[in-house]
Amino acid sequence: MHNGPRLGSSAATTTVKVRDGERLITDGPFIEAREQLGGIFVLECNDLDEALDWAARCPGATHGVVEVRPVWTS
Amino acid sequence: MDELSAHEALAAIFRAEHGRVLARLIGLLGDFDLAEEALADAYAAAAHHWPRDGVPDYPAAWLLTTARRRAIDRIRRARTQVAYLPALAIEMRLSPDDPESTENGDDRLRLFFTCCHPALDQQTQVALTLRCLAGLSTADVARLFLTSEATVSQRIVRAKRKIRETRIPYRVPDRDQLPDRLRAVLAVLYLMFTEGHTATRGGQLVRDELCDESIRLARALRELMPAEPEVTALLALLLLTDARRAARRSATGDLVPLAEQDRSRYDYRTIAEGRYLLSQAIRSAPVNQYAVQAAIAALHAEAPTAADTDWPQIVRLYRILRTVAPSPMVELNHAIAVAEADGPLAGIALLDTLASEATSAKSHLFHAARADLLRRLGRYAEAMAAYDTAIALSANDAERSYLSRRRNQLTEPST
Numbered sequence: 036m037h038n039g040p041r042l043g044s045s046a047a048t049t050t051v052k053v054r055d056g057e058r059l060i061t062d063g064p065f066i067e068a069r070e071q072l073g074g075i076f077v078l079e080c081n082d083l084d085e086a087l088d089w090a091a092r093c094p095g096a097t098h099g100v101v102e103v104r105p106v107w108t109s
Numbered sequence: 110m111d112e113l114s115a116h117e118a119l120a121a122i123f124r125a126e127h128g129r130v131l132a133r134l135i136g137l138l139g140d141f142d143l144a145e146e147a148l149a150d151a152y153a154a155a156a157h158h159w160p161r162d163g164v165p166d167y168p169a170a171w172l173l174t175t176a177r178r179r180a181i182d183r184i185r186r187a188r189t190q191v192a193y194l195p196a197l198a199i200e201m202r203l204s205p206d207d208p209e210s211t212e213n214g215d216d217r218l219r220l221f222f223t224c225c226h227p228a229l230d231q232q233t234q235v236a237l238t239l240r241c242l243a244g245l246s247t248a249d250v251a252r253l254f255l256t257s258e259a260t261v262s263q264r265i266v267r268a269k270r271k272i273r274e275t276r277i278p279y280r281v282p283d284r285d286q287l288p289d290r291l292r293a294v295l296a297v298l299y300l301m302f303t304e305g306h307t308a309t310r311g312g313q314l315v316r317d318e319l320c321d322e323s324i325r326l327a328r329a330l331r332e333l334m335p336a337e338p339e340v341t342a343l344l345a346l347l348l349l350t351d352a353r354r355a356a357r358r359s360a361t362g363d364l365v366p367l368a369e370q371d372r373s374r375y376d377y378r379t380i381a382e383g384r385y386l387l388s389q390a391i392r393s394a395p396v397n398q399y400a401v402q403a404a405i406a407a408l409h410a411e412a413p414t415a416a417d418t419d420w421p422q423i424v425r426l427y428r429i430l431r432t433v434a435p436s437p438m439v440e441l442n443h444a445i446a447v448a449e450a451d452g453p454l455a456g457i458a459l460l461d462t463l464a465s466e467a468t469s470a471k472s473h474l475f476h477a478a479r480a481d482l483l484r485r486l487g488r489y490a491e492a493m494a495a496y497d498t499a500i501a502l503s504a505n506d507a508e509r510s511y512l513s514r515r516r517n518q519l520t521e522p523s524t
Contacts, residue, residue, distance in 0.1 A: 060227035
């Protein structure tokens with residue numbers, strides 16, 4: 036196995052998307068059965084703002100959405 | 110001092126100092142939860158000591174010192190818990206010879222941005238802001254929004270967990286993020302005020318405390334960010350709207366529409382302050398939505414009689430607002446202003462173009478405006494139906510009874 040981080044709860048999730056250059060941030064996960072998970076990135080960030088910044092820069096954020104969750108640390 | 114008034118005095122001090130002391134504590138501790146718990150401890154200590162020993166000369170400093178000591182106690186007790194690993198660093202920052210300043214405007218400003226962080230939903234932002242910056246209890250917040258204390262407290266617990274788990278920062282956002290994030294803070298204060306100005310539910314038309322709190326917070330924010338035109342404009346808007354509060358309801362608590370308000374009951378000192386702030390806010394381009402709305406409110410507040418209202422100017426301002434901050438509410442208000450400036454037929458024509466939108470169809474204000482214009486055109490049957498729809502959609506008792514009265518007047522030929 037290469038890796039498998041355990042994610043924080045869905046309550047700790049924030050969703051980011053970018054439309055017309057505008058950043059839209061919402062509380063909670065993105066639940067839409069028809070959508071598919073495109074991939075994951077694991078980043079080391081100091082705080083949520085930094086993570087949201089990276090999420091908004093992800094190309095997928097302009098047409099899909101990016102969910103930001105903390106990785107579980109014991 | 111008897112016990113009851115001592116408690117009232119304490120409650121007043123707690124409320125006045127809460128935002129300041131909590132913000133400073135979070136700044137010192139770097140931990141939202143710990144700061145709240147320590148401050149709660151300090152309140153408990155104050156409630157015990159102050160009635161006996163008298164209120165200290167500097168209550169905020171006393172609360173801060175006590176809360177800091179309690180925080181250190183809590184950290185020591187929790188030393189074995191991994192969650193408090195950064196505790197040592199905190200304890201060093203809290204060394205007793207730290208200068209004892211309770212006022213650090215930057216801390217309060219940071220707290221505004223943490224409470225109104227976009228990763229929290231807006232209802233939560235409102236609740237947190239009222240709790241942390243205005244110092245309202247969970248029970249007060251619940252009462253103001255007509256929800257249960259359990260709901261509010263669950264919301265706040267969940268928010269604090271999210272702040273901790275996802276590390277929502279406690280800082281003023283960077284320049285490039287500031288406009289966006291400031292907009293979220295202003296939206297919270299605006300929402301708080303509008304909910305107070307016309308409660309969406311319940312028996313009361315106005316929730317005075319909510320109006321007062323939002324203005325108090327907007328004032329605090331302006332002190333912290335005097336150079337931000339949007340902040341100044343928002344405060345101007347709140348004051349210019351609030352100045353009409355007393356005239357908006359009759360002695361029996363009924364809604365009095367703008368055209369029938371006794372303008373001698375407007376608060377002219379507040380209007381003057383709002384006007385001054387507005388003149389400050391519009392000095393800088395580009396014009397922001399709160400400044401345009403404040404300008405509209407000023408035209409209403411300053412017209413000596415309803416008939417003297419400068420409706421053509423209001424129509425022009427709504428046109429600007431349509432481009433600056435388009436929304437179904439702006440469209441509706443624009444149509445109403447056009448009806449006043451150019452006659453009800455022109456207003457109806459605009460409303461009909463909005464009717465297909467779901468937001469308009471579900472808004473009691475849309476149907477109430479339509480009913481009013483139909484009434485003025487003498488189309489009573491259609492007006493009656495529109496009043497019925499508006500009454501069915503409104504959840505505020507005072508609004509409903511006003512609309513019912515209007516509807517029932519339709520059968521009398523003189524109206």
